[in-house]
Amino acid sequence: MTCRVFVFLLLFGIMLPDVSANMGLPMLGLAWPVFWIGLLPITLIEWLVMQKEIKYQPTNRLGLEIFYANFLSTLFGIPITWFVMLVIQICIPGGGGTFPELSGTIWPYVLGVTVQAAWLIPYGSQFYWMVPVAFIVLLIPFFFASYWIEGNFIAARLGKGFESKQALRKAAFKANMFSYGMLLLVAIFTLIYQIINK
Secondary structure: OOHHHHHEEEEHHHOOOOOOOOOOOOOOOHHHHHHHHOOOHHHHHHHHHHHHHHOOOOOHHHHHHEEEEEHHHHHHHHHHHHHHHHHHHHHOOOOOOOOOHHHHOOOOHHHHHOOOOEEEEHHHHHHHHHHHHHHHHHHHHHHHHHHHHHHHHHHHHHOOOOOOOHHHHHHHHHHHHHHHHHHHHHHHHHHHHHHHOO
C-alpha cells in the first residue's frame, strides 16, 4: 500500500503540464516535493542495498544514518543543485529564451529540456512531455549531489567503527544508483503515460 501511495504521489508531482504556461516552470517546484514524498521509501531502498553491501551492525543505526543523510541531501542538496543548474542555464547562450533559428524543428524542444531543465520557459502545449523529460535530465546532477552528501555524511558518521570509509562511500554510491534508478523508471513511466494520453 505504501508503495502505491508513493507512486501515485510521485506521478502527481511530475504530471502537472499546465501549471504555469505564461511564466515558464521552475522545476524545483515539482522535483523537490517528489524527493520529500519519497524520503522514507528511498531511505528503505538505500538501507537494504547498503546493508547487503557492507553488513553493518547494528542495522538500525545504519538505517538511521541513511535517513539523516537523505534528509540533508533533500533539504540542501536538491535546491542548491537546482540553483547551480539555473545559474548555468542563465549564463549559457539560449538558456533563457527560445531558439528561433531552429523553429520548425524538434531541436528547440530538445534544447529546452536539457539546457533549460532547471526552469522550463513557456512551451505551452509541450509541457506534457517536457516536464518528465526535464525531471529525468535533472536526476543526473541531483544524483551526484545526493551521493556526495550522503556518502561523505555516512562515512564521517560510521567510519570510525568500520574498517573502510571508502567501502561506505562505495556502498552509498550503489544505494543511490538503486534509488535514483527507481525515480528514473517512474519518470519514464510518467513520460510514456503522458504521451499516450495526450
